[in-house]
Amino acid sequence: MQLERRDACPTVGKWRILSETALKTNGAQGSDQDLSDVERVLAGDVEGFEGIVRRWQGPLVNMAWRYCRDRGRAEELAQEAFVRAWRGLAQWRREGIFSTWLFALAANVFRSELKRFPSVNLPLEAASEPSRPARQHNELAAQQSSDAVRRAVMALPVRYREPVILFYFHEMDVGGAARTMRIPEGTMKARLARARELLRRRFPHLEDENRALKLADREA
Amino acid sequence: MNEDNLDRILKSEEDLVPSSGFVAAVMERVREEAAAPAPIPFPWKRLVPGIVLAAGLLSWCGVELMRLGLQDLRAVAPTQLHLSTAFTGTVGQTGWVTLALGVSMATWLLSRRIVGRSGLL
Numbered sequence: 001m002q003l004e005r006r007d008a009c010p011t012v013g014k015w016r017i018l019s020e021t022a023l024k025t026n027g028a029q030g031s032d033q034d035l036s037d038v039e040r041v042l043a044g045d046v047e048g049f050e051g052i053v054r055r056w057q058g059p060l061v062n063m064a065w066r067y068c069r070d071r072g073r074a075e076e077l078a079q080e081a082f083v084r085a086w087r088g089l090a091q092w093r094r095e096g097i098f099s100t101w102l103f104a105l106a107a108n109v110f111r112s113e114l115k116r117f118p119s120v121n122l123p124l125e126a127a128s129e130p131s132r133p134a135r136q137h138n139e140l141a142a143q144q145s146s147d148a149v150r151r152a153v154m155a156l157p158v159r160y161r162e163p164v165i166l167f168y169f170h171e172m173d174v175g176g177a178a179r180t181m182r183i184p185e186g187t188m189k190a191r192l193a194r195a196r197e198l199l200r201r202r203f204p205h206l207e208d209e210n211r212a213l214k215l216a217d218r219e220a
Numbered sequence: 221m222n223e224d225n226l227d228r229i230l231k232s233e234e235d236l237v238p239s240s241g242f243v244a245a246v247m248e249r250v251r252e253e254a255a256a257p258a259p260i261p262f263p264w265k266r267l268v269p270g271i272v273l274a275a276g277l278l279s280w281c282g283v284e285l286m287r288l289g290l291q292d293l294r295a296v297a298p299t300q301l302h303l304s305t306a307f308t309g310t311v312g313q314t315g316w317v318t319l320a321l322g323v324s325m326a327t328w329l330l331s332r333r334i335v336g337r338s339g340l341l
Contacts, residue, residue, distance in 0.1 A: 046250060046251055046254045047247075049247070049250055050243065050247055053242075053243050053246045053247065054243055057238045057242055057243060057246075058235075058237070058238060061236055061238045061242070062233075062235060062236050065236050066233065071236060074236065075238060075239065075242060075245075078238070078242075079242070079245060079246050079249065082246045082249075082250070083246070083249050083250060083253065086250050086253065087253070145225075145229065146229045146232070149226065149229045149230065150229070150230070153230065164230065168230045168231055168233060169233075171231070172227065172231065196226060199226055200226070
């Protein structure tokens with residue numbers, strides 16, 4: 001199975017239509033659709049599940065992709081998560097938001113599947129630091145830098161890797177990431193801080209660049 | 221958390237679009253699952269009397285062991301001394317052995333739990 005890749009990520013916001021904040025404004029319709037589809041499935045209509053798959057395929061495949069960095073496997077993992085969701089649909093308590101339940105279930109599936117068959121990751125020390133090409137190759141340098149940081153994230157210990165993955169998947173919403181992992185927000189913040197510290201220690205030049213950017217901003 | 225380079229890099233994640241056959245593949249699996257006969261449930265109802273019986277037996281044994289172990293040894297008649305000494309000594313030791321086994325079991329379970337959480341199992 002081959003996935004297409006988009007260059008940018010302009011539609012990330014669409015994933016969050018059912019997050020708590022968005023639900024208050026424009027997510028009620030999606031929530032209603034989820035609820036009605038769930039009720040159809042629980043009443044015995046299997047086809048009702050198709051609506052759920054259509055609505056949540058993008059987020060789940062992308063979430064799986066962040067866990068394994070393998071497009072084919074991301075689809076397999078997302079498919080497994082959907083099947084588990086179908087089996088356990090009756091366990092969704094209606095007072096909770098469907099997406100929160102689905103993401104938590106999916107995270108659990110990805111975690112356990114990747115524990116059984118781990119994707120090949122380098123140790124953090126082996127994640128190479130990008131070279132610094134000449135200034136005219138800024139774009140290339142940025143690309144190299146991004147790739148190296150993402151590889152380093154995958155090399156983090158699982159305990160710190162998952163919070164980082166989910167924090168950025170939830171567009172830097174600590175609460176959303178914590179609910180998906182089913183851990184307290186304080187624990188999530190502590191793990192994120194530790195992960196960032198590990199990454200900064202591995203890539204000190206990112207901090208230098210950051211300081212330079214801030215200085216340039218201040219001068220401007 | 222401040223916006224910095226790490227945030228900028230990790231936030232700007234590329235977006236994957238699921239393949240066109242993804243929904244069909246998922247629905248095919250779901251339909252297969254729905255069509256498959258329901259798994260035979262574990263016969264808990266049949267097992268319950270056995271569990272209750274075993275629990276009762278274990279409790280009775282525990283109570284008896286404790287009762288015998290705590291019995292006043294001075295009450296033993298002199299004529300039965302040679303027999304009762306050996307018997308009460310054994311009973312007293314049995315309590316300690318049971319306790320040691322319990323502690324070992326708890327330690328083993330705890331270590332398995334810790335190892336399981338660390339992802340080594």
